[in-house]
Amino acid sequence: MKYAGKRIAMLLLTMVIVSFLAFAAFDLIAGNPAEIMLGTQATPEKIAALEAELGLDRPFPVRYGDWLAGFFTGDLGESYHYHQPVWELIAPKAAVTLWLSALSFFLIAAISLPLGLYSAGRTGGRLEGVFTVLDQLCMAVPPFFTGILLTWVFSLGLQWFTHGSFPGIREDFWGSMRYLFFAAVSLAIPRIAMTVRMMKSTVRTELQKDYVRTAISRGNDRRSVLCRHVLKNAAVPVVTFLAQTMAEIVAGSIVVEQVFAIPGLGRLLVASISNRDYPVVQAIVVILALWVVLAGTAADLVNQSIDPRLRLGGKG
Amino acid sequence: MKKKLTALLLLVSLLGAVLTGCGDSSTDPAPEKDPGGAEATARANELTVGIAQDLDESLDPHKAVAAGTKEIMFNVFEGLMKPTSDGDLIPAIASDYHISEDRTTYTFTLREGVRFHNGEPVEMRDVVYSIERCAGDAEGEPLIPALSAIQSMTADDTTLTITLDAPNSEFLSYLTLAILPEDYTEQDTAPVGTGPFRFVSRTAQESVVLERFDQYWGTPAALEKVTCKVIENADSIMMSLQSGAIDLFAHLTSTQVSQLGDDFYVEEGTMNLVQAMYLNNAEKPFDDVRVRQALCYAVDKQAVIDMAFDGYGSPIGSSMYPAFGKYFDESLTNYYTRDVEKAKGLLAEAGYPDGFEMTITVPSNYQPHIDTAQVLAEQLKEIGVSASIQLVDWGVWLSDVYAGRQFQSTVVGVDASNMTARALLERFTSTAGDNFINYHSERYDALFAQAQSCSEDAEQTAIYKQMLEDLTENAANVYLQDLADLVAVRNGLEGLRFYPIYVLDLSTLHWTE
């Protein structure tokens, strides 16, 4: 329990650093939201007036403090560009990105874990080489390229989904899932390859260790040794890796959402960066980062329950 | 015990993974074929239009900046007068109008039975409010500077009389300004007008939904519902058309059009934009007229049109496009003909015998402008000018280039907000707030002032033509063309009409089957 407490304290600390970086970074971006909002009608007086209205004329620490406090009160401010509460703007899109990531994560876990185990068990053999090459090849294809090909085949060719008309999760859940599925596949392919490769090497390293040989030579069933000891020990790095995967999926979705014209956080983020809609960008960045850090913390906690010795190591 | 439990859990989850993994590893769960979702909605008398950029943050028509916003919101708002596809003005919210002999007094009769989308009837006080709002009487700075010509306005329940301080033949065009209800405060987010379509909803970066306004005073729209889908990623446009997600997309390139396939036909109109490589006249080296002229001599307009647009498009030579008829001066088009030697000579004279490096800033969501810039960069190479292209997002373009004037050159199209020469030419007077190229010519400013005080139409036209010559002679910009507007239309959809201004009229579109 003490470990969990320490881990959560670390999480908070990390989030404070992240939020500060996010705030500071966007505060420094050359370009003035007041100018953008006024567009062609900008005059120095109007800009000054709007800056005052938006509170942009207050000193940096004050604005940061205000904003951070807003996170705890659930008030993420108002979008400069859309004059809507940021939370209202983000929530429906976050749901889409969440589902896309979840679907993709599920695909990765469902395919790579058994595949990794299977390939770890089969040392040598002619297929081994083919497998490794295939693995490397999958990692070499950028997700957006896979996405373009998938769209071409499954939307324009087979018409299994209609590119550009995402039904909306609330309106048509299964239709949305079908649409997201193809995006999830293009996100998942390289990560599956990486996870399989990672699992293979972890399990193999584990299998070479003395205790396994001893256990087997004592007459234990090879399979039961694999399940009881090897998997448990190999699970730790795999869980950590999967947490990283979660982060990478979220990042990858920014690009893939663009390919599939999915109205998620990624598209909103890219557009908001160009509109310099600070409140939206900052909120999205912090939410995505929180997601990543949470995944990392969860992985650590899981690992720690698998192998309590990790508690002693206690470092990041 | 706990260890065992964990191990068991792990095993179960792995097993689960294996089982589900088998089901999923073949990437095709074969969902049943979609029976052409787009076609189904089409028969439902609905339409999905693709648009290249999200609308302005504020949907208030008096505050709208971007041509793309006005293009769509044209269907929601109307003024006392309304433009037709022939370039004429017809009464809309006014049922009738009268202009006095000396062209200083305008009298309008309010049309009876016109309603706003919120059900309220249009009253004279709404008309007066809307005009005053644009003239800035209530809120300070005028939204439309031309309205400052109004000396007085008198109104009763049915008649509005506007008196100008001087005769003005262009004034009527400005009364196309949208009439809004006086007591309504949500124009920014839920606009209310009187047009054939009413605004229903908007989702940021995604779509704008319009529905037919059933209490419209005029001919009602044929379609019940129109969804405007925002597709900012140019590469996504073709796929969205081909997949059936959208039924209509305007402003395509010829390359895009050539890939459409059998489901579409193409309508060709004119974009009604002055496409040019706009040069920042205050920025080195373009503060030297010889350099600007050199660029004009280096560029072959027709080659640009042939290369990037397969020959669609009409070359222009000044800030005026052919749809304007009486102001358009054909002779300016070929004022500069490609002459590499002459261009090099001018550069040498200006102190750049070996050319120079420059940046062309282009908004990244407009493929036609990107393609144009690429061809221009190639042509400029021949006179030793090496141009690099910087793609920026629309928002950045607006703030840095248009409002901030921090740029060297940019390829875009500039539109006219109404059918007056003033709408195109006022911006190049040296004090104009939207003179983003920092053009400065005393002759031009004087001519503009003269044109404003001129009451004779023919005389005024002649002065405007002189202003156009001034722009050409001083090579204010490298003028290119009025782009052809290639519109992809799904088969079965008919009734598209082109206007001489940058709008998309949705009211006449209808499905034939």
Next chain:
Amino acid sequence: MKRRNGYLTAGLVLTGFLAALILLGFFWTPYDPSAMAAGAKFEAPSLHHLMGTDSFGRDIFSRVLQGAGTTLVIALSTVAIGAVCGTAVGAFTGYFGGVIDEVLMRFNDAMTAFPSILLALVVLSLLGPGEKYHVILALGLVFIPSFARVTRTAFASLRDVNYVKSARLMGASPLRILTVHMLPNTMPVLLPALTIGFNNAVLAEASMSYLGIGAAPPDASLGYMLSEAQGMLTRAPWYAAGTGLMMILLVFGVGLIGEGLQQRNRGVA
């Protein structure tokens, strides 16, 4: 043993071939990559145009060579920045440990908490998009934490190894110990990390170009060309095919080298 070297050899041959091709592209291409020809639009691949032509009649093969050059320059510079700075941080924190280690690693955690592309987006927005050097700097910064993490572990594990201890006893300066004694021994970890970093850089740059904020024309990289190719997929599928093939093979070749290196390490261990 033979098979292990097989990956390395195959990877080196493939990468070497591509690198030679790209290097050649810096000095000579079959056509001027930006020369347009109105009469040669959308030509299918042929002996004249190995990968066909695009909407301006430009030779795609020449453009691919040039684009791959841009990509290569960006990826290599990115990795160089990430590796040098990351190793410095990793060496320092791994060797000395203590409070600075804790603080820097917390900071590192915060940095890695930003998904890579997200961070690059933020940095690039700060610097101004569309400029090759800005892309390099943004990606380079993004890659520092991952290199720092990898090398920190390696340096920390070497800290108490006998030869390091004895070097310390003999009074060698920390800088000397780190660079002369420890750095060469981190190579088994560092080299594969370099290949992975290179590939990540290529793919990340491609993603950023796809989003329209990477290197812009005329400095077009493979990523930008791919996004351009998407717009004419039905008219000129060879554009996407040629460009995609180049990128995939490049990443694949370097990936094989990495695989070979790692397997060799495992053999040694």
